[in-house]
Amino acid sequence: MTVSRILLLALAAAPLGACSNTLDRLSNVGDTPKLTAIKDPTAQPGYKPVSLPMPDPQVAAYAPNSLWRSGARAFFKDQRAARVGDILTVKVTIGDKAEIDNETKRSRSTTETDSVGGVPGYYLQKVIPTETSASNLVATTAKNENAGxxxxxxxxxxxxxxxxxVTQVLPNGNLVVEGRQEIRVNFEIRELIVAGIIRPEDIAADNTIESTKIAEARIAYGGRGQITDVQQPRYGNQVLDIILPF
Incomplete structure (x- = not known):
């Protein structure tokens, strides 16, 4: 299949894939973007329960004739999230900075000259062209430079x-959490998504946890709306960027 035929098929398939999205946007012309309805995260398409290697189960230790529960931070009840459906606050703090500067240079130069003298050179001089000398029969020069x-x-x-x-409690007691936040400003929606695995011991007394203590953290911050649409290339440009070999 030629490149031109592949290009035509891709251009024909791109509008079909975006047809439903285009019709939905056309039906909302002049209206503000609609917020996503609150739904059960475990019922969303593509949701998969987390499965990780678990340690051997440990026997729970009980303290007879004691009103104090092990691990509790309140006398009567622990206010921290511990069960499926509980809510906790994730403090997202990202401050990354990286500076890298590399420079390499490589150079190599070689010169080689071969000559033939004596009796072989005398007879060889008779058969080689007049502009070539037996004392300088073979001469090679090589030079290689590389800079990056x-x-x-x-x-x-x-x-x-x-x-x-909290969407899941793992067998070892760790919690799987997922949070989504949407903020609409005029015709633009800013979206923040946080998901990962936490330890109950890392939850502070005020029922908060820092994002640096989330294992397998998935943090996404973006938006959708008119401003985002203008910043994105059109479908045709995206298809060309994928299939063009140059």
Whole structure:
């Protein structure tokens, strides 16, 4: 199949894939973007329970004739999230900065000259062209140079809080949490998603946890709306960027 035929098929398939999205956007012309309805995260398409290697179960230790429960931070009840459906606050703090500057240079030069003298050179001089000398019969020169440089200068900072829901309790007691926050400003929706695995011991007394203590953390911060649409290339450009080999 030629490249031109592949291009035509891709251009024909792109509008079909985006047909439903386009019709939905056309039906909402002049209206503000609609917020997503609150739904059970475990019922969303593509949701999969977390499965990780678990340690051997430990026998629970009980203290007879004691009103104090092991691990509790309140005398009567622990207010921290511990069961499926409980809510806790995730403090998202991202402050990454990286600066890398590399430069390499390589150079190599070689010169070689071969000659033939004596009796072989006398007879060889009779058969080689007049402009060539037997004392300088073979001469080679090679030169190789390579220079490369690269630099990275990146700085990212994000500080915000988002409430998350406990969606699963693992056999070892760790909690799987997921939180989603949507904020609409005019015709643009800013979206924050946080998900991962936490330890109950890392939850503070005020029922908060820092994002640096979340294992397998998945944090996404983006948006959708008119401003985001303008910043994104059109479907045709995206298809060409994928299939064009140059």
């Amino acid at each position: 440089s690269g630099s990275v200068n990146r700085s990212e900072k994000l500080e915000t809080n988002v409430a998350a829901v």
